[in-house]
Amino acid sequence: MKKALLVVDVQNDFCSRGALAVKEADSIIPVINKYIELFEKKSLPIFASRDWHPKETTHFKDFGGPWPTHCVMDTFGAEFNCRLKLTSKTVIISKGIDKEKDSYSDFQAFTGGGEAFLDVLKRFNIDELFVCGIATDYCVKASVIDALRYGFKVNVLVDAVKAVNLSSDDGEKALDEMNKSGAVSLTFERVGKIISD
Numbered sequence: 001m002k003k004a005l006l007v008v009d010v011q012n013d014f015c016s017r018g019a020l021a022v023k024e025a026d027s028i029i030p031v032i033n034k035y036i037e038l039f040e041k042k043s044l045p046i047f048a049s050r051d052w053h054p055k056e057t058t059h060f061k062d063f064g065g066p067w068p069t070h071c072v073m074d075t076f077g078a079e080f081n082c083r084l085k086l087t088s089k090t091v092i093i094s095k096g097i098d099k100e101k102d103s104y105s106d107f108q109a110f111t112g113g114g115e116a117f118l119d120v121l122k123r124f125n126i127d128e129l130f131v132c133g134i135a136t137d138y139c140v141k142a143s144v145i146d147a148l149r150y151g152f153k154v155n156v157l158v159d160a161v162k163a164v165n166l167s168s169d170d171g172e173k174a175l176d177e178m179n180k181s182g183a184v185s186l187t188f189e190r191v192g193k194i195i196s197d
């Protein structure tokens with residue numbers, strides 16, 4: 001069984017000047033790149049998810065949902081931030097394609113070939129995930145909670161996540177909830193040691 005890195009939604013619309021910009025999201029990109037480099041060096045799989053919505057979806061305010069329009073598939077806003085250094089072997093999964101579902105969790109995401117994320121993880125023999133990205137209080141949290149529910153060991157890379165914080169403590173609360181559900185909070189130095197063991 002293997003460890004893998006999961007990079008959640010580091011897309012233009014969630015970064016500075018994006019349609020749904022998360023405060024200071026850009027500041028975690030260099031840290032995420034360090035994690036990518038570490039996992040790449042150890043030949044461990046890297047997965048990157050993206051929010052990938054149709055133009056009209058009940059996820060958007062204009063159609064009765066909670067959010068401004070963001071990450072519309074095949075637009076600049078939905079592209080990964082250009083400073084994110086994904087490797088050529090990174091497996092990209094997309095979620096939010098269903099126009100009647102919010103799909104915050106990466107376990108509602110699929111590869112371009114239509115393979116569900118859970119099946120991809122089984123195919124790669126993954127039993128432990130290291131999760132970073134945007135946003136702590138939405139897609140990171142939903143993905144972490146689902147991963148724990150499916151029996152994965154889950155680590156949250158707390159130096160490489162950022163929260164929307166509609167309420168100022170949403171990010172803190174989300175981390176609490178993830179930890180109480182069984183996730184372990186880690187930072188780069190510790191992960192480096194774990195991966196090297």
Ligand SMILES: [Zn+2]
Binds near residue numbers: 051053070071096
């Ligand atoms: Zn979305």
